[in-house]
Amino acid sequence: MDSRPSYDEKLLGILRASAGIFAEKGYHRASIRDISAATGISLSGLYYYFRSKEELLFLIQDHCFGTLLQRLEEGLPGGDDPAAHLHLFIRNHLRFFLANREEMKVLSHESEVLTGEYRAGVAAKKRRYTERASDILAELLPRGGVELRTATFSLFGMMNWIYTWYRPDRDGNADELAESMTHIFLRGCLTPMGAKRDAAPDGGLEGAPSIWRTG
Amino acid sequence: MDSRPSYDEKLLGILRASAGIFAEKGYHRASIRDISAATGISLSGLYYYFRSKEELLFLIQDHCFGTLLQRLEEGLPGGDDPAAHLHLFIRNHLRFFLANREEMKVLSHESEVLTGEYRAGVAAKKRRYTERASDILAELLPRGGVELRTATFSLFGMMNWIYTWYRPDRDGNADELAESMTHIFLRGCLTPMGAKRDAAPDGGLEGAPSIWRTG
Amino acid sequence: MDSRPSYDEKLLGILRASAGIFAEKGYHRASIRDISAATGISLSGLYYYFRSKEELLFLIQDHCFGTLLQRLEEGLPGGDDPAAHLHLFIRNHLRFFLANREEMKVLSHESEVLTGEYRAGVAAKKRRYTERASDILAELLPRGGVELRTATFSLFGMMNWIYTWYRPDRDGNADELAESMTHIFLRGCLTPMGAKRDAAPDGGLEGAPSIWRTG
Amino acid sequence: MDSRPSYDEKLLGILRASAGIFAEKGYHRASIRDISAATGISLSGLYYYFRSKEELLFLIQDHCFGTLLQRLEEGLPGGDDPAAHLHLFIRNHLRFFLANREEMKVLSHESEVLTGEYRAGVAAKKRRYTERASDILAELLPRGGVELRTATFSLFGMMNWIYTWYRPDRDGNADELAESMTHIFLRGCLTPMGAKRDAAPDGGLEGAPSIWRTG
């Protein structure tokens, strides 16, 4: 039994600590020295784990998006109720968001920092992820409704903005928030939440709040 | 007749140029030297107009919120249709946002940079502004609906996130976007936009798109 | 009757205020802006009264030494008791010093700042002044006693160091200090102050403490 | 065998070089660039050895006072002749002063620059040092003599002023100066130096000039 942390474990610890610092001070104001202090690893020792500060940000964002995508794929089994799909998407997003608020803040807030290959790499994952949402919405939006692009990004705006205002003691947990936002997005604020909706078959919504399951 | 710009005009020019640079590179990566180059004013000469880089950011944000609030007050005449009020609020926000995208990006993206008095000053205006929205929503939300806080910030998230994705050539103008977002927020994406809504007396909505006027 | 201050009066006010600031912060740390604030005269307005910061320091030091020398000449009438002369010299120095502590601190502390003509000008007056003391001491020192240079500068050291420690509430006034220092310098600390000294005719010592007048 | 200088040796070298520059130009006019040039260490490299210019000054002053105090304690063995003690004190002070003129000038001239903790740290040592002199003087001064405070600071004035006038080629070495100043301070200038004094048992004055040893 070897209790020494492996390379990967150490790297993950560095990513987590760095995300915390980037979230707190912002990427540019955070210094590698801050990260050295937070991790207990010497300034130059850190460069064993990443090539540059920019790569460090990339690793954080890439790992974050990777996990987000993976969770999404695991949690989104087939099914033919796009509304339920959307709810699952939102719930997945918010669960991960609130469980990894620092990483997600870095993802949301520092999205324009990366350049070159790093930028391209993250952008690709982001595009894939966004397309998932877009695809779901494409099935949902009625003719003559809101533009798909507008709808998609409005949804992401609602969700990603969370890092600016969310307080765990006041604003409910991820699932509650997911329900609210799904409701707002699909039915609007004017519709009472308990309201009976058009019958829709449950699309792989096991575990989802009962409201989404037509009785 | 003196055509030389006054102190105030020069200051406003500096604020505008600085907002552009802050929007492009982010506050921390932008240097006063960048601003000097963009304005044609010498590095030290700039300090005649502001005391510090932080004050410069404050001036931008404060002036921006000030104008936003002022426009809101001018454009929000009495009336008793809260839905119309909300539409006006959103339209005012987006009109200003898209007409001053750089400033608004700075407002949205660099909201945590300021400290001390500067931070407090902007926060006060922001709170006042947010409360306007919140007050309108309080009249709109049905019992058992979405939490007021959640609704309010979801709305702002939808609107403020725009700076990350809006492209004038693809995404319609401010008024169109305002209409879409009002629709999403109040009725939800599932509702077709042309749909007849509950009759509601026009609440000071002169100039608003016809859809909001009940036939 | 014109109550507006004349050029000279304004200049003197500036010199006084500047001496205060130089004394407090030191010449190099003090800025012309500080002086502008202290005098109420605009930054550029000050340059009507002096050509440069260095000239300002010169004016202060020159005026200060000038007054010191003038007072000395007025207060040092003939007489043939060199000890009494010395006492008068010391008293004159300390009276002026304590009545103009800020100026004297600037004189003592910033003596190496000036360059070129300015430096030469002040140095000349300082030399003349120092020679007065030296001349008096030359008559006093016994054969085989302390070196004249050493004695002279030890005396000035004792006196000029005052600016580092003097507190009006604890350390007596100028005349008391002058008596003490004269005593230390001539008779030493081991000699009680009241002790009868060798008879010496009063050398123009009107107003001096009785101890110096042989009964 | 490693002949490369250790961290401490390098730091001491930097302190010495910096003291030289501070002595020459004054703390505020001296720039870190000057020190970089004098030491051959790059501008930023210097900050590996101190946190700020102010800390650099502190290190110089603290180290200087530390050595001064240590030498004093080593050189001041017991004994009951306070006059001999005083002579030793003065000799210790002047030996160190003249052997480290640049540091001592910095100590004397830049004593008001430090702030906060740095200031407090040096002030504590200075107080301890001054009290040594004061304690000795307290035993020496006769009733009705000069005030203790006045005597103490007059002595320090005499000694510390040296940096303004001392020239090795004209003014004797440290021990000669110490003898002169002790003489002036205790017996006064009027007393010839060779004069027989009250018999006093030698108080640990090995190595002191013969004059202090009663025949």
Next chain:
DNA sequence: AATGAATGAGGGTTCATTCAT
């Protein structure tokens, strides 16, 4: 696998000074 020591580039800011008005 890790670090102490060092550096070039660049950052925000201050300052004495000028000059048209």
Next chain:
DNA sequence: CATGAATGAACCCTCATTCAT
């Protein structure tokens, strides 16, 4: 007489990064 506006030079300091060990 006096000032508002402006500037070039310089200053202290921080940073990401490197390299010998």
